[in-house]
Amino acid sequence: MTFPELLSHTQVVSIVGDILKIKADAVGLGELAMVENGDSIPSLAQVTEIDRDDVSLQVFAGGKGLRSDARVRFLGHSAQVTFSDEILGRVFNGVGEPVDGGPNLNGHRKINIGGPSVNPVMRVVPTKMIETKVPMIDVFNCLVESQKIPIFSIAGEPYNELLARIAIQADADVVVFCGLGLIFDEFYFFRDTFENEGVFPRTVMFANRASDPIVERLLAPDMALKTAERFAVEQNKRVLVLMTDMTAYADALKEIGVAMERIPSNRGYMGDLYSQLASRYERACDYKGAGSVTLLAVTTMPGNDVTHPVPDNTGYITEGQFYLHDGMIDPFGSLSRLKQQVIGKVTREDHSTVMNTMIRLYSGARQAEQKQQMAFELSAMDEKLLKFGDLFKERFMRIDVAVALNDALDLGWQTMAECFEPEELLVRENLLKRYFPKQ
Template sequence: MTQLLMRYSRILEIVGDIVKVHVPLSEDGVSAICFGDLALIESVEHSGRPPHLSQVILLEGESVSLQVFSGTKGLSTHSAVRFLGRSMQVTFSPNILGRSFSGTGRSIDGGPELTQEPTIEIDGPTVNPVRRVLASRMIRTDVPMIDLFNCLVESQKIPIFSVAGEPYNQLLAQIGAHADADIVVFGGIGLVFDDYHYFRQAFEEAGVLARTVMFAHQGSDPVVEGLLVPDMALAVAERFAVEEGKRVLVLLTDMTAYADALKEVGISMEHVPSNRGYIGDLYSQLARRYEKACDYKGAGSVTILSVTTMPGDDVTHPVPDNTGYITEGQLYLHDGVIDPFGSLSRLKQHVIGKVTREDHSQVMNTMVRFYAESQDAAQKQAMSFELSEYDHRLLKFGDLFQQHFMDIGVTMSLEHALDLSWEVLAGCFSKDELLMKKALVDKYFPVSESREKSTIVTES
């Protein structure tokens, strides 16, 4: 019997969800156990219970630390450990499309277990930069505040910064339901059941569930199981992109819950805490996941859109702060709307005017400029200053902008959003006030320039 199949019964200590077991070294001083290997911990007192799945997270001489995914309840120092000689794997085949799995890869949708399907390791390296293709294609979401003002580009990694209580899950579900990706991979961490059910129902009602894979760690599950969700989602997405040439969109929520799970493990391991108690390698742990976003040469692509909640609406909090250094922009969601000023997509210049309509850049800049002026006019009004006729038109424009574009419940194609932008502009301003290229104004400005006749203005 090989050493990997032997049972080790000398449990040194149990702290939180961490179990330390004594594993003798070989004669040449080498451990047969590898970092990341899986192990089954069997309770001697409760022999009828299924074993606890765990993973090696630290090797210190003959002491091996195991992270128990289902928690250590029912385990004692009289338990036995059996190593499996492999790292964590996830099922990968076309049959996982339309299915939902837990943080450990177990089916949670009532469907059959896919025990006979092939599996893949979830802890693979990131892609060699030489094999990456420069981002040049857009993923349409039908959310005007994204498509029109901050395009989502294939192979991009971008977070949604928000706070608890904001409808970020509604926004994420809407994007997943309307995105023009071939496959959507959803990863939820710390979800309540209502949130999980909401996502699944949204995908089903939109008719995209058949091309969606869901990995959901719920709040009632052990905390450490949430650590596996991003790796499982990204491993599956990578295989679909590389082996089948699919354009894959990965949706993750909430990466702050993921960082909190890392903190809990670090505390159990008695690691020296860093900023606000988080682990010292938080940046590396986040970057290792986000860098899976890639446009593969001769294959498909993986794009990552995640939610990062900011405790206390503090952008300097370690999780959003580290995330901002890794990702290529951010979308700020507050007060139920995507903020056009705080949001930024650093890759949008690769697609605006190149794969989108020629007037995209001019319309985007002009709309944001007038909205900024409308906010100044609103401040003047709040302070009881006298408003000019131009100020009143700015206020009208600001109301129309919020109504037709900023509401996250609004869905429309990019072309529709551009045409609607021209109608709103024509209903509030003259051609000369737009300060746009004459050729574009002559081509796209509505024929009727009368603000009184504008359907946008009269309807509102």
């Protein structure tokens, strides 16, 4: 990698951890620089704070071994990502460099990441659905184009398996995957799954692994979102962005903030956590006269605490959540605030009825389970509800179930018919005549 001849800055003020502070002027926030440390290979760094002529840089390779006579050459631009059709099927690290052994992309177009979110005038009211073939999403909490929605979960739950399944099955033109702090097994799980399932030709991977520099964890989401934006705006693509795990991103913000001696706010996180998260989530958009970007991101909750700063702030930004626990998407803890934009409008007329009736019956099944556990006498209806609850978990709540939306609606009617008489469902007569299975 070669760089143009640039002015060297040598007035090093301090080196604290991975933060290098120097005296410089005419420098922009977020600008990249090369740090030359004697005979060592130059290290990439990014400007993270400016106070008059005091410039703080986060050194990607870490501050270990940096000398007080280090030279800093600013590149005159922020981090950039390569954009072209050639990036489909490729794997990049957190700074946009290929890590899959494929050909380099030096001659291709580079785009600055970041920038303002979309002008509201250019946003379209969401009216289209992205079918995932996951019944607990498609039937009960539809994923709508341009929606930003998290998957709330805890460590150990199969959220990576769910995310991979959505990537494989989702009705989207392009899938942009962004992994944050991935361990070795997670990285190769996603890579092998995408390759084996044949979805790599429409997928771009940005993977920041746990062993990579922490500052790359902050750049990877912007790399993925800028790539998604360009596919949507320039090629009219329906783009689905999948991220895991935004808590790792927030922890990276906290770690860098502490290193820069910023005063922490709630539980050690910086006071701008909400703004940092919102500026990423707000990239989701349905563009007027172009494509769309839909964002689905895992947010793990330490200690299963929904009041933790990361999920708490996320809930104020996003349009609902999918709550994954015990290996299943919980119908009661999950919510899609945009589902009413598509249910019964772009989906089948019985969608709303099936959704509401099955949730009501499953709620009754949960109550019947409690009665059974407490050794109360069960009624005939309780027995039916218990049977329905078991079938509902097996056919709909397991994340490995893959069913198209209309087939899932038919399966819903079939499941209800196996447990109840038509009049016990309390639904409209015309829908019963049309969709309730004939004996």
